[in-house]
Amino acid sequence: MRISELAATSGVPIPSIKYYLREGLLQPGDATAVNQADYGDAHVRRLSLIRALIDVGGLSVATAKEVLDAIDTPDMPLAGVFGHAQVAVSRADLYQRAPSEAARARVDGVIRDNHWFVSDRNPGRIAAANVVDAFVGAGHGELLDLIDRYAGAALEVAQADLDAVAKQPDVSAMAETVVAGTVLGDALFAALRRIAQEHVTSERYPVHDYDARPDCLPTHPRNRNAS
Amino acid sequence: MRISELAATSGVPIPSIKYYLREGLLQPGDATAVNQADYGDAHVRRLSLIRALIDVGGLSVATAKEVLDAIDTPDMPLAGVFGHAQVAVSRADLYQRAPSEAARARVDGVIRDNHWFVSDRNPGRIAAANVVDAFVGAGHGELLDLIDRYAGAALEVAQADLDAVAKQPDVSAMAETVVAGTVLGDALFAALRRIAQEHVTSERYPVHDYDARPDCLPTHPRNRNAS
Numbered sequence: 001m002r003i004s005e006l007a008a009t010s011g012v013p014i015p016s017i018k019y020y021l022r023e024g025l026l027q028p029g030d031a032t033a034v035n036q037a038d039y040g041d042a043h044v045r046r047l048s049l050i051r052a053l054i055d056v057g058g059l060s061v062a063t064a065k066e067v068l069d070a071i072d073t074p075d076m077p078l079a080g081v082f083g084h085a086q087v088a089v090s091r092a093d094l095y096q097r098a099p100s101e102a103a104r105a106r107v108d109g110v111i112r113d114n115h116w117f118v119s120d121r122n123p124g125r126i127a128a129a130n131v132v133d134a135f136v137g138a139g140h141g142e143l144l145d146l147i148d149r150y151a152g153a154a155l156e157v158a159q160a161d162l163d164a165v166a167k168q169p170d171v172s173a174m175a176e177t178v179v180a181g182t183v184l185g186d187a188l189f190a191a192l193r194r195i196a197q198e199h200v201t202s203e204r205y206p207v208h209d210y211d212a213r214p215d216c217l218p219t220h221p222r223n224r225n226a227s
Numbered sequence: 228m229r230i231s232e233l234a235a236t237s238g239v240p241i242p243s244i245k246y247y248l249r250e251g252l253l254q255p256g257d258a259t260a261v262n263q264a265d266y267g268d269a270h271v272r273r274l275s276l277i278r279a280l281i282d283v284g285g286l287s288v289a290t291a292k293e294v295l296d297a298i299d300t301p302d303m304p305l306a307g308v309f310g311h312a313q314v315a316v317s318r319a320d321l322y323q324r325a326p327s328e329a330a331r332a333r334v335d336g337v338i339r340d341n342h343w344f345v346s347d348r349n350p351g352r353i354a355a356a357n358v359v360d361a362f363v364g365a366g367h368g369e370l371l372d373l374i375d376r377y378a379g380a381a382l383e384v385a386q387a388d389l390d391a392v393a394k395q396p397d398v399s400a401m402a403e404t405v406v407a408g409t410v411l412g413d414a415l416f417a418a419l420r421r422i423a424q425e426h427v428t429s430e431r432y433p434v435h436d437y438d439a440r441p442d443c444l445p446t447h448p449r450n451r452n453a454s
Contacts, residue, residue, distance in 0.1 A: 045366045052365035056321065056358060079428050086421045094283065094414060110419075116426040124421025131415040134283035138276045140407045142391060149387035150412075151419050153380035158423035160376035162431055164369060180367045185377075186420070187321060188358040190413050192337075192378050194313045194351025196385035197409070199343040201306050204389055 003029075006039040010047040017047065025050050025065050027072075049180065057183035063088045067183070071175040078165070081175045085182035090123045099129030106132050106144065110151050157189060230256075233266040237274040244274065252277050252292050254299075276407065284410035290315045294410070298402045305392070308402045312409035317350045326356030333359050333371065337378050384416060 006029075007014045020026040026046055029037030046068075053064045070076055070084035087095075107129045111118055118125060128147075135143045161181050168174040233256075234241045247253040253273055256264030273295075280291040297303055297311035314322075334355045338345055345352060355374075362370045388408050395401040 049365045049367075052361040056361035058320075078432060079425070082424060082428055086424070090417070090421065093285075094418070107422075111422065111426075114426075116422065117429050118422050118425045122422055122425050124418040124425075128415060128418035128422065131283060131411050131418060134279040134411055135407065138279035138407050138411075139272045140276075140404060142394065143404065143408055143411070146387050146391055146408070146412065147415065147419070150384055150416050151423070153383045153387075154416060154419035154423040155427070156380045156383075157377055157420055158427045160373050161420075161424060162427045164373055166431070167369065177367060177370065180362065180365050181370055181373070182424070184358050184361055184365075184370070185373065186417050188355060188374065189377050189381060189416065189420070190317070191321070191351040191355035191358060192374070192381035193384055193388075193413070193416070194317065195334075195338065195343065195345050195349055195355065196378070196381040197309060197313070197388055198306075198345045198349050198351075199338075199341075200382070200385045200389045201309055202344045204393070205305060 001039050003037070003039065006043055006047070010044050012047045012051060019061075020047070020050055023061055023065060025061065025068055049176065052180065053183055056187060057089065058187075059088060059183065067179045071172070071179055076175065078171075078174060078178060081178045082182065085179045086123050089183050089186060090127060094127040094130050095123040097126075097130055099126060099133050103129040103132035103136070106147070110147055113148075114151055114155070157185070161185060228266050230264070230266065233270055233274070237271050239274045239278060246288075247274070247277055250288055250292060252288065252295055276403065279407065280410055283414060284316065285414075286315060286410065294406045298399070298406055303402065305398075305401060305405060308405045309409065312406045314350050316410050316413060317354060321354040321357050322350040324353075324357055326353060326360050330356040330359035330363070333374070337374055340375075341378055341382070384412070388412060 001009065003014055003017060006012075007017055010017075012020075017026065021028060026043060029039040029043065032038050050064060050068070053059045053067065054061065057064075059067070067081075067085050067088045070081045073080075107125055110116075110128075111125070132144060132147070135141060164181055165174050165177050168177050228236065230241055230244060233239075234244055237244075239247075244253065248255060253270060256266040256270065259265050277291060277295070280286045280294065281288065284291075286294070294308075294312050294315045297308045300307075334352060337343075337355075338352070359371060359374070362368060391408055392401050392404050395404050
């Protein structure tokens, strides 16, 4: 198909398509004439992935290019694709700042207690220690107790992530799943956490707590008679 | 203590303290003379919380002010504080965009299957549906299978969150815990997910997958003999 059809099919405007081509996020079509090229289904799929990474994953164009390059590198091992996607989606300020020794030790303890096998350079390892420092610094050291239960939930999520990867038919599809799952998975989990927080709050706190702000939260059925 | 001591004790520079005072993030000290005020431990604690929200939570000063206002509003019910913190920490583009009916129905199904009780306006409910749309749009509809297992993990995390809140001595401390936990908890969970992903990957994929990039991931002990 021509670029105009590609735009119509994908819903991505022609100027954006040209921009992604120039920046190397989208592979060129097959040249059919000077200034004319033929695009296929692979281009439609790639455009959808690009838009998901940028619009929903919140990645910059430059960062999206990095993770797409990882997908496109032949023989990039899965761990390498994960590494690129993880770094792309991690806030640089959280893993480039050096945490305290005590915070590092707290995170190391979680890894050891769970018998996890993780390199020293894992971006999450450093980011987690920086959050530990922030809890203590903010005077909420009691929130450190969360880390063990969060770790259990994180393991479940990671197992689900890798199960989804394992179901893919080939290495290229696996790499794409790693990128889409890593980048969009954070947003999905954060959203579900907000839903679950509201549910648990409505279950645990009786209705009269909400009277001052009735539009904020509905009353859990179990608590409706408490008013 | 004077503002210079407050700066020394909290590690926050005087110009930043003055900025937070002007913007209303930090309550004024007790005036002792013209242009002089006395600050106490509450100011030190509040400064630590402000820095945690901005530096680690990634909030803007304006957004940090909104959640701190929620803490400082007398009789704001816990659900209201949660609501403010959730909105503050949610990416506006993810919950202000209207998801498709199909995506909404998928998320509604998760809420119904889990017997969760959640308002229609929960920001996570809308954000989750937008992520569902992104999975499908990116050609990775298979990743929708993740949502049920993610939901189970999100419930565990939310229960841990509310347990931490319940342990607080008074309503004001509970409100602070809600804010610190909501804002920093996303960063903590995302970090632990990256750690767990590396662990599960090293467990499931044999060593020779990593030969091409040996500095990326260590080899899980179980797989060391496979090379």
